[in-house]
Amino acid sequence: MSRFTEDNARLAKEIIGRYPRPRSAMIPLLHLAQQQSGYVTNDAMVHIGELVGATSAEVYGTASFYEMFKFEPVGKYLVNICGTMSCALMGSEELMHHAEHKLGVKVGGTTSDGMFTLEHAECQAACTEAPCLQVNYRYRFRVTPESFDSLIDDLSAGRLTAEIPDHGTVAKVLQHIPADRGVGAVPPESVTEAPEWLNGKAAL
Amino acid sequence: MSGTYAHAPGFIAGDRPKIVTSRFEYEDSYTLRRFLATDGYQGLRAALGRAANEVHDEVKSATVLGRGGAGFPAGTKWGLTPQGVYPRYLVVNGDESEPGTYKDRLLMERDPHQLIEGCLIACYAAGLSQCFLYIRGEMALAQERVAAALNDAYAAGYVGKNILGSNFSVDIVLHWGAGAYVVGEETALIESLEGNRGMPRLKPPYFPAAIGLYGQPTIVNNVETLANLPWLMLNGAEAYTAIGTKTSPGTRMVAVSGHVKRPGVYEIINGITTFRDLLYKEEFCGGIRNGNQLKAFVPGGGSAPWFTEDQLDIPFEGPQAGAAGSMLGSGAVMVMDETTDIPAAALTLTRFYAHESCGKCTPCREGGTWLERILSRVVDGKGTMADLDQLIEVGTSICPGDFPHASNAKLGISAVPFPYKMNTICFVGPSAYAPVNSALVLFREEFEAKIVKRNTIPVTAVGAAS
Numbered sequence: 235m236s237r238f239t240e241d242n243a244r245l246a247k248e249i250i251g252r253y254p255r256p257r258s259a260m261i262p263l264l265h266l267a268q269q270q271s272g273y274v275t276n277d278a279m280v281h282i283g284e285l286v287g288a289t290s291a292e293v294y295g296t297a298s299f300y301e302m303f304k305f306e307p308v309g310k311y312l313v314n315i316c317g318t319m320s321c322a323l324m325g326s327e328e329l330m331h332h333a334e335h336k337l338g339v340k341v342g343g344t345t346s347d348g349m350f351t352l353e354h355a356e357c358q359a360a361c362t363e364a365p366c367l368q369v370n371y372r373y374r375f376r377v378t379p380e381s382f383d384s385l386i387d388d389l390s391a392g393r394l395t396a397e398i399p400d401h402g403t404v405a406k407v408l409q410h411i412p413a414d415r416g417v418g419a420v421p422p423e424s425v426t427e428a429p430e431w432l433n434g435k436a437a438l
Numbered sequence: 439m440s441g442t443y444a445h446a447p448g449f450i451a452g453d454r455p456k457i458v459t460s461r462f463e464y465e466d467s468y469t470l471r472r473f474l475a476t477d478g479y480q481g482l483r484a485a486l487g488r489a490a491n492e493v494h495d496e497v498k499s500a501t502v503l504g505r506g507g508a509g510f511p512a513g514t515k516w517g518l519t520p521q522g523v524y525p526r527y528l529v530v531n532g533d534e535s536e537p538g539t540y541k542d543r544l545l546m547e548r549d550p551h552q553l554i555e556g557c558l559i560a561c562y563a564a565g566l567s568q569c570f571l572y573i574r575g576e577m578a579l580a581q582e583r584v585a586a587a588l589n590d591a592y593a594a595g596y597v598g599k600n601i602l603g604s605n606f607s608v609d610i611v612l613h614w615g616a617g618a619y620v621v622g623e624e625t626a627l628i629e630s631l632e633g634n635r636g637m638p639r640l641k642p643p644y645f646p647a648a649i650g651l652y653g654q655p656t657i658v659n660n661v662e663t664l665a666n667l668p669w670l671m672l673n674g675a676e677a678y679t680a681i682g683t684k685t686s687p688g689t690r691m692v693a694v695s696g697h698v699k700r701p702g703v704y705e706i707i708n709g710i711t712t713f714r715d716l717l718y719k720e721e722f723c724g725g726i727r728n729g730n731q732l733k734a735f736v737p738g739g740g741s742a743p744w745f746t747e748d749q750l751d752i753p754f755e756g757p758q759a760g761a762a763g764s765m766l767g768s769g770a771v772m773v774m775d776e777t778t779d780i781p782a783a784a785l786t787l788t789r790f791y792a793h794e795s796c797g798k799c800t801p802c803r804e805g806g807t808w809l810e811r812i813l814s815r816v817v818d819g820k821g822t823m824a825d826l827d828q829l830i831e832v833g834t835s836i837c838p839g840d841f842p843h844a845s846n847a848k849l850g851i852s853a854v855p856f857p858y859k860m861n862t863i864c865f866v867g868p869s870a871y872a873p874v875n876s877a878l879v880l881f882r883e884e885f886e887a888k889i890v891k892r893n894t895i896p897v898t899a900v901g902a903a904s
Contacts, residue, residue: 252611254525254568263615265575286633299635301617301797302575306447312801314576318537319740320695320772320787328464354791357740358576359540361695361770362448362702370576373892375447409588409612415598417609419568422652425525430605431490432565437488437604 236275242266242433245408246285254409256286256420268402273304304401309344309351311389312401313337314368315377317354320361329365330354332379336386349390351401372398442702446548448540448693450702452721457689458665459705461549470590473551479596481668485559490711496665500675501687505541506531506622506660507739507768509756516564518647519655525568528561528654529646530664531626531627535574535619537740537790538770541703542574546573546580549665550587554610556664557837561608564657568609570631575615579700585612619794623864624658625650637796638864640791660666662691662769674715683709687753692716696773697730698723701904707752713737714750717773719881730775734880741869743856744876745844747798753814762845763853780884785813785879791870801836802867806846808832809870820890829878833871834860841875851879 246266250259263285267278276305279293286293297303304382315333334340337350344351360366363375367382367426374385388394431437441451445465461467473479483495497512510747519526530553534542545553557569571588573581588610591597597606609869613631614619621630625639628651643649650656666688670678679687686709693703694716700723706716716722719733726732737752743764752758755849759766774783792806812829815821833841837858845853860868878885 252609255632256629257633258613261630262614264616265614269449270833279611288633296633296635297616299618300575300615303616307767318790319736319786320538320784323696323772323774323778323783326624334693356793357535357537357539359534359543359574360448361538361540361772363581364695364701368576371576373579399738404575404614405578406478406588407585409585411609411611412592415592415595417568417599417607419609419611422525423655425567427520428524429567430607434491436486436490437487437490437562437606438602 236267236271236277236279238267238278239270240400242270246282248410250285252419254421257288260286260288260293261300262298264293265404266301268303269364269404270402272400272402273307307348308401309348311369311398312351312353312418314353314355314358316356316358316360316366318357320357321365326365329367329377329379333382336383349373350386369398370401371404439478439673447542448703449544449548450700450722451827452704454705454707455689456546456705456781457554457678457681457837458549458662458691459692460669461552462544462733466485467548468550468587470587470594471549471584473549473582477668477672478551479555481671482555482558483594483602484671485562486606490563490565490839493559493671496675497563497670500670500678501685502670502678503686503688503756504660505690505769507536507741509766512560512659512663515647516560516657517657518645519564519657520648524529524565525563525657527565527568527651528557528564528623529627529631529651529656529658530557530569530571530661531622531624531658532573532577532580532661533615533627534661534768535622535623535757536768536770536771537787538695538736539739539768540693540695541769543574543577543580544691544813545661545665546577547583550584551591552665552668553584553661554587554591556667557610558597558601558608559667560659560664562606566608566657568611570611570613570651572615572627572631575850581612581614588612598614618796618865619790620796620864623866626864627658628656635796637798640863682707683755685709685757686788687719690753690769692755692769694723694771694773696735697727697775697778698725698773699727700724709755710753712751712753713745713771716771717750723773726773726775728863730777731834733774733776733778734876735779736770736772738765739763739770740790741865741872742767742845743872746846746880748847749844752808761853761854763842763855774788779817780877780881781813781817781888784873785810785817787873788813791866793895795866795870799862799867801861802870803839805832805836806870807886809874811853813874816885816888819888819891823886823889825889826878826882829874833875836867836871841871843876847879849880
């Protein structure tokens with residue numbers, strides 16, 4: 235099943251409703267699709283196009299621009315080792331060699347059991363804790379060959395499933411705007427007046 | 439080490455005024471409970487107790503400089519929206535991905551309510567009727583913390599309809615990115631938020647304040663910029679400008695990484711703290727690791743031309759850094775000690791920008807790739823002297839004229855001040871050349887050595903072990 239499930243279709247509509255124009259929900263919906271299948275399927279892109287009013291080619295056009303979206307299955311755990319300057323200065327190249335050896339794949343490859351995909355990543359915004367890596371976008375700091383090995387062993391043994399969800403899950407907490415609290419989004423052309431509070435008086 | 443918190447890895451406190459990191463000492467700093475117990479949403483209450491234009495004036499008179507890279511004053515930016523055109527939007531730039539930079543991530547993970555409060559103050563002051571909080575896709579924890587904070591803030595009446603019972607109503611929508619450095623450029627951010635490929639828009643218009651999201655006036659502010667507003671509303675512009683200098687008031691967060699004893703994120707005094715303070719003082723990084731010598735440092739994120747010890751006494755004051763040939767950018771300092779293989783280090787940055795080029799402008803798309811390939815060849819010991827000229831020629835086709843660089847007493851060269859001219863829409867292309875040019879100007883002999891001794895010496899790793 236690679237179109238949205240009923241639950242996800244409902245969530246997709248909720249997300250679309252937050253934006254003045256439906257197409258703005260494109261990237262969040264692509265994440266939702268990736269969460270559902272582990273990667274972005276063609277059927278999901280067709281479905282997203284129907285939901286936001288775009289052709290499937292336009293959806294793919296957007297999706298293919300962004301690094302995080304995968305169009306074929308990847309490992310259960312996507313291991314991204316940073317290789318930009320701060321990490322490189324602290325030995326990320328050696329760490330990558332070690333990782334290739336430990337996992338038995340070259341950078342870009344997936345282990346034969348489908349557990350791990352190893353990628354070279356660009357700056358992950360943890361530069362003082364170099365070298366760093368992310369597993370499904372969860373950080374590990376100041377990684378040594380030893381700590382890398384125990385990370386892989388723990389992941390293989392299923393000891394980190396509570397902390398690190400399967401590939402595709404971006405955030406474990408999602409925003410929900412309660413119907414009675416939300417202002418609601420309207421298309422820009424339906425607003426012409428200044429907001430009420432711009433009346434020269436204090437709001438409180 | 440004192441002032442480090444296990445729950446906030448990377449952040450190092452210290453005994454200095456704290457405007458945006460005041461809650462980092464609490465392990466539960468991201469909860470609504472802790473936030474409310476530490477003046478949370480009081481800045482919003484103070485703002486709503488005044489007319490919107492007065493709040494805007496207060497922010498203008500505090501000269502809150504944008505903390506994303508360009509350093510443009512937030513109050514002035516808000517004022518660039520055309521009169522009488524509505525709706526206007528706020529887009530929060532939390533797509534932090536400049537090499538070396540991370541402060542927005544900490545602010546989102548450690549104090550999401552402070553950011554939300556800042557967004558609300560901005561929306562109130564500038565009449566912005568909806569806010570989109572764009573968080574970098576790879577920052578899962580930041581997304582979770584901000585989502586939870588928004589859910590709590592909605593439930594408690596701080597966000598949404600009739601905030602605090604007033605006529606001020608605004609939604610804050612959390613939006614995920616999906617991995618693209620160029621989306622940090624504000625018009626690319628807007629394209630991405632409209633569901634498109636994140637490519638920068640042709641200028642003019644120079645500011646999305648005129649034509650932005652859905653063609654409407656749009657303010658794009660950085661996370662740290664907005665995080666300053668609650669404190670400013672509570673304490674006033676006078677207290678804010680009492681910290682730092684007249685032209686660079688307040689504090690700013692700076693990440694120092696690389697070969698220093700205590701790499702970390704510090705909240706420093708704007709305009710006053712110097713690079714020497716930051717790199718060598720015990721309260722900051724405590725010097726270069728292993729007693730080594732400083733070779734060079736990147737003063738303002740991967741895009742910034744490099745400094746050496748000649749520039750250590752420059753304070754965090756934009757115009758001074760600019761006159762010296764670089765920029766303060768996004769508050770990221772990357773330090774290289776004497777063991778660093780300079781051409782290889784430059785390659786790690788050039789590769790980044792070549793990889794992140796969106797492909798819209800030819801000089802960047804082609805030029806960045808050329809720079810990466812030629813530089814790779816040189817680093818691998820397979821280059822020729824002609825390659826060095828070729829690097830400069832390619833760089834000059836991205837940025838015509840003299841590219842900014844620092845002065846150097848030993849080499850007898852004087853500075854070429856910032857900024858550069860560019861043949862591209864945005865800064866990604868020039869950024870691919872910045873490290874190459876700096877490295878070539880300051881350390882040309884290292885490139886020549888790799889060429890002259892081609893293949894006869896092993897190519898050392900970028901960061902030698904000691």
